[in-house]
Amino acid sequence: MSSFQIIVGSMLGGSEYVAEACEEVLIGYGHQVELHFQPDLAQISNKNQTWLICTSTHGAGDYPDNIQAFATDIENTDLDLSSVKLLTIAIGDSNYDTFCYAGKNINKLLLSKGCIELLPLITLDMNEDIDPEERSQAWLSENQDHL
Numbered sequence: 001m002s003s004f005q006i007i008v009g010s011m012l013g014g015s016e017y018v019a020e021a022c023e024e025v026l027i028g029y030g031h032q033v034e035l036h037f038q039p040d041l042a043q044i045s046n047k048n049q050t051w052l053i054c055t056s057t058h059g060a061g062d063y064p065d066n067i068q069a070f071a072t073d074i075e076n077t078d079l080d081l082s083s084v085k086l087l088t089i090a091i092g093d094s095n096y097d098t099f100c101y102a103g104k105n106i107n108k109l110l111l112s113k114g115c116i117e118l119l120p121l122i123t124l125d126m127n128e129d130i131d132p133e134e135r136s137q138a139w140l141s142e143n144q145d146h147l
C-alpha cells in the first residue's frame, strides 16, 4: 500500500473530477489518498509519498491560478524531494500550441527537484472525444503494479 497526495490544478473544475476519479481507483486498490484542491507545499507530506499531479493548462500555457503558488514554492524550495514518487496527468487541448504546458512544466520542475518518476506523464487532449476520468482510471489500472 502506498500513500498518495493528489495535487490538483484546475480553473473550470474538469481536472477536479479527474482527480476524484483517480482517488476512487487508488482507494479501491487499498492506497491512502489525500486530495489537494488548493495545494500548499507546506501542507503536503513529502516523506515516502507518491504525488499525483492532475492539472489542466490555461492562458497561453499557464498554470491554473490555484496551483500557481505551489509551482512557485517548488521552484524556490530547498526541500529534498528524493523520496517523492511522481505521476502526472496533464489535461489540455491540442488546439493550443502550448498543449498541456502546465502539466509538462510542473513535471519537469519536480523531476529537477529530485522526484522519481513512476510512469511517464500522460496527456489528455480535450480536443478529442474522450472521457478524461475514464482515461485516467484506465491508466492507473493498467499500471497498478507500478504504483
Ligand SMILES: Cc1cc2nc3c(=O)[nH]c(=O)nc-3n(C[C@H](O)[C@H](O)[C@H](O)COP(=O)(O)O)c2cc1C
Binding pocket: 009, 010, 011, 012, 013, 014, 015, 016, 055, 056, 057, 058, 059, 060, 061, 062, 064, 091, 092, 093, 094, 096, 098, 099, 100, 101, 126
Ligand atoms: C482560456 C483558456 C485557455 C486555455 N489554454 C490552454 C493552453 O494553453 N494549453 C492547453 O493545452 N489547453 C488550454 N486550454 C484548455 C484547457 O486546459 C481544457 O479545457 C481543460 O479541460 C480545462 O480543465 P479545467 O476544467 O480543470 O480547468 C485552455 C482553455 C481555456 C478556457
